[in-house]
Structures are given as C-alpha cells and as structure tokens.
Amino acid sequence: MKSEIPKILNKKFGRATINKDSKKFFIHLLLTIPVILFLVFYSPVLKAQDAKNKELKVKTSAVCGMCKETIETALAFEKGIKKSNLDVKSQIITILYNSKKTSPEKIRVAISNTGYDADELAASPKAYNKLSACCKKDNPIHEE
C-alpha cells in the first residue's frame, strides 16, 4: 500500500505536466501560425513593392531651407512620389518613387515647375520669377 501512493502522485503529476505542456504547445502554435502565414503571403507583396519603388537623385538649384520646403512640399503632392529629401549643401534631392506611377522625366518636370533646375532641365521661367529673392539661383547657398 505504501508504495502505491507515490505511483498515484506520479500519475497525477505526470498528467498535469502533459496538460500544461500541450496547452503551451497549442498557444505556441496559435502564435506561430499567423507569423508563418504573414511571412509566406506578405513577403512576395513586400518584394513586389520594393521592385516598384525606385530612388532618384536630382541636382537642383536650391539655395536655402525655404527652397527645400518649396520643392519637397510640391513633390509630396505629385503622383507616385513617396518621399523626397533635399540636401541644401549639395543641392541634391533624393526621391523615392513608384516607377509604375511616375518617371524620372516627370519628376524633373515637376521640380522645374516649382522654379528650380532639375539636372539638365532648366527651371520654368514663370515659376522661377515667383520665387522670393533669397531663393534665386544666383544667391550663394545659405542657411534659412
């Protein structure tokens, strides 16, 4: 009789641990499945988006922070442009765009239409004349 007590305890304890383990396993599975599904179904989508997104660098005639504002704001409203960042010191604007919705040519035209040169494309004279005096391209590159 004495030796049967540990056996019963063992059985109960054993079952308890199995239940705990299978619960843990089940929860683990529930958490893991969505992650796997996400990776399987979304990675091709993410890759496809990466293929569409391209980077373009354009040399502009921007000379100050106001120029940067003007160009970046105008480009934010352009179709297919996701991001743009102008470095005033180098006058180079880096643009992330969707190559299915726009093209480097269209982007350069958009920049020209804000009054700034875009690589070989000269600024639209009409827009250039509207720029404030500090933003004219004969100014040296300056702060603010």
Ligand SMILES: [Cu+2]
């Ligand atoms: Cu300016």
